[in-house]
Amino acid sequence: MPKIRVRKLDKDIPKAAKALCDEMLQSLEKGQRPSLQAIKCSLDNSIYKASKGYFTPGDKKVTTELNVSSVQKLSRTIFLLDIMLNNLKMGIVNTKRELYYIAKGASKNEPNLKPLNIQEQSETDSVISYITDLLEVYREELNCHAGDKGGQTFSKNLIVTETLVDGSKAVMDLSTMGTVAFQPPNKPHVFKLKAKKKKLDFCLVIESEGTANTLVTNGFTKRNNCIVVGAGGVPTNGVRGWCKTIQDQLKIPIYFYGDLDAYTIQNIYRTLKAGSAASLIRNADFSAPDVKFLGVLPHDIKKYNLDCYPVSEKNSSDARALKKAKDALERDPFFSDKKNKKLADVLRWLIKQKIRCEQQAIFAVDPKDPLMSEKIILDKIKRKDFI
């Protein structure tokens, strides 16, 4: 069966895994403690360079030495690694959930594996992440796919061609789908995108799937030669990979429209644009650095007289959000970079003003005009009123 590669990888995974295990075994034979080194996936090991546009890993490594406390984790790691290597060999694909059940079943049925005692999916998930950090490969490269989907996508001028496992092609014409959303699975490498007629003008990623649906239902994609994607909160790997595919293949501007609050800027927009510290290895293919922040921007509040909510330090969740925003300004390399100064300024403004404005607030500008929200978005794009 021909295999579609997620990316170009100069690494033979089974060979690398074998070498790793052989080294561990040798240490044990000598009565020495084997130790494993994995990339440290955390903010303090994240490097952000505007030229690249996404977080890359630094030099820091997490060393796990075999001892009584780590023997369980390492046993589980080697056990799951064996299953995944077998999958690679046989060409079998599994989701994380399925791998959890495979591991759980084995530990339940095979007497010698009983001590592994796998109870929750979080236990196998963390081991899978550890294996990918250890081998510095994508989960998909180990034939493990998550069930997450790319955002709900609408367009009247987009054709998506999917290469299937058997090499055959499936073609989706999004113009024929009406208001039904095309939701791509998290396999950005299998899609080929092209405009149906003329080159697309832009792609609008909206934080709320509901608002994206409203715009499409009201004819946004009919009147505009564009793609609308509903991100659905914090972007999953699927959404990030899909936006990256749109950016790279169609080479059109991508705008993000969402709430004006610290959470959206820090967690949603930053992750879409530069990836996350937890997935340092895969940010190159799972982030869209060209995406622009269209709004809501601070000056929009005054311009369109938008309704805001107060952010109170007395409220525990608000206080936590404010503290996180302050921490981000101090520690997050994305906001420290000169290129993102304007975004950092917005964050500072939010901390100072202690207010938040929701993306749906534009619907109150002229309730009699159902197209007002579309007009505002288009006007902002036209005036290049984005960051």
Add this chain to the structure above:
Amino acid sequence: MGKITKSSTAEYFAKNLQQVGFSSPLKAVLTTLKEAVDNSLDACEEAGIAPELKVSIKKVGKGSARSTDLIQIIVEDNGPGLEEKDLPQVFGEYLASSKFGRGQCSRGQQGIGISAATTWAQLTNATGVKVTSKTKRMRKAVNATIDVDIKGNKGLLKNKKTIEWKKTNGLRVDFKIDGRIQLNGDGGILTYLEGTTLVNPHLTLEYELLDNEKVRVERVSNDVPKVPASTLPHPHTMKLGEFLTHAHLYGNLTLAQFMKKAFSRVTDATIKDCVRNGMPKKLATMPVKKIPEKEFKTIFQAIQSTELANPSTKSVLTVGEEGLAKSIHRIGEVDFFSVVTRKPKICDFKPTVVEVAIARFLDKKAAAEEQSIQLLRFANRVPLQFDKSACAITRAVESVNWRSYGLAQSKRSLPQGPYVFAISVTSPFIKFKNASKETIDASDDLVEELRRALMQAGQKLSRHIKREDKAADLERKRAHIEKFGPILVEGLAKIAGAGKDRKNKATEGLLKLLGRESKAAEKDLKNAEDRLSLLKDKQAAKLGRIRKKEAETAEEVEGTEEAALPVKKAKAKKKSKAKKKTKTKKKAAKKKAAKKKTKKKAAKKKTKAKKKKSKR
């Protein structure tokens, strides 16, 4: 304007019985019992008698009010008894007290409680309290019914007769009231009785509740606490009016003499300071009765602004660490306890002693891991059972970070686990929030003092928990080696394509590596055990000579407090066996040998003793 009428104290209380603990049928039973027991214990202590109380609570019919029962509450003591003439005053007159304002740590203070109980009985069952009393001077006991004359605030003696009573002295009260009975829980009668036995180690209590079997709890101390005499008032605890009244009692003395004689902490030096703070110098040598009344305000203000030593703490009574430690075992089988008695401290200008006992009960262990601890509150050795959240004691417990001592706790709430926290506040002037004395006012001073005591007890507790954690850690490490070692080596060999020889060699290496760690964990556990046994030795010393001897014979029960308990030894041994599993085989063998030796010795001693007896 309507006609102004005057009502008696008894009338006021008869209409407002809820203010003194009779707000519901449930509380009425508990309050009646409480008042009777408090009076008995106070009387016994005052006469230097070790109290022996018999309590009986039974349903004897249907109550007069809807959904109530007619409850009979009998409390009998071995106290000095009351003379016939005193009976109406004690049981039927409000504010007739031998303890009011004396500044002593007695349970009763104002003379309201027992009269209120009589009133409740009278209001709900149309009869007051039946009393049988005998003093040492009496040949026969007096038996009578006492009613409250509500209009006149007087007690009325009815149906008086003299009867034969085996006792040389004592008092028996018999109330029949409308009420309902709750045995367990915060407001339960059993909780009250357990609490009372806990803080009164010198009490022998026999109780029969409803149709349950009679229970007898023997005293664990023969020392009857002497309630310390009150000390002279401290000027800073007085108000101007009180100061004036107090001054009139010392009319012929000069002001300086009056101040030195009538107050504590006033010396010649402080009088000089008062003069410096605005008290006219000439007044100091003037007889008190000749000083014009308006000058008293100046004198009073000068005293208030003068710095004085804190009031004496001699008037405060404590249960004592030894007493609490012995007493706590009477509630149930304990596998750990720590007791702290703080030195008397001045809180809000009042001498106060805080005592804390923390115990873990074996019978509560399984059920209560995720429940809040059981909090027993005491004020002047009386359990407080209602309005927990507003109490200074609850506030103090919630303010301590119990997580640092190894207990689970949500933010600003009671910690969790199978523990009982018994906290006692003793002071001649406890600031209660209400007349029914259910909650102690949470002043900053008192809460801080309580916190300190709790933290001290918590430190002792954490040593115990740490030892358990270390034991669990060792257990876990050993289990990990056995469980995961083969899986790891098997997996590595499979992926690396290694043969049997390599696999065996790797297994040996792994066991060697992890074995070293478990030895280190054993060492940690040994250190923790040593530290804990040091603490327990100290506690055992406090348990007194007799208990210590018992502890020696019980030996080997893992150095825990249950060793000091002759009762339920078998269970304790079982537990110690379970713990021993975690120790190395070598240690176990050594211990067995030691046990055999001690048993042999004990057997030899016995046979020697028998021989001696037979010779005699």
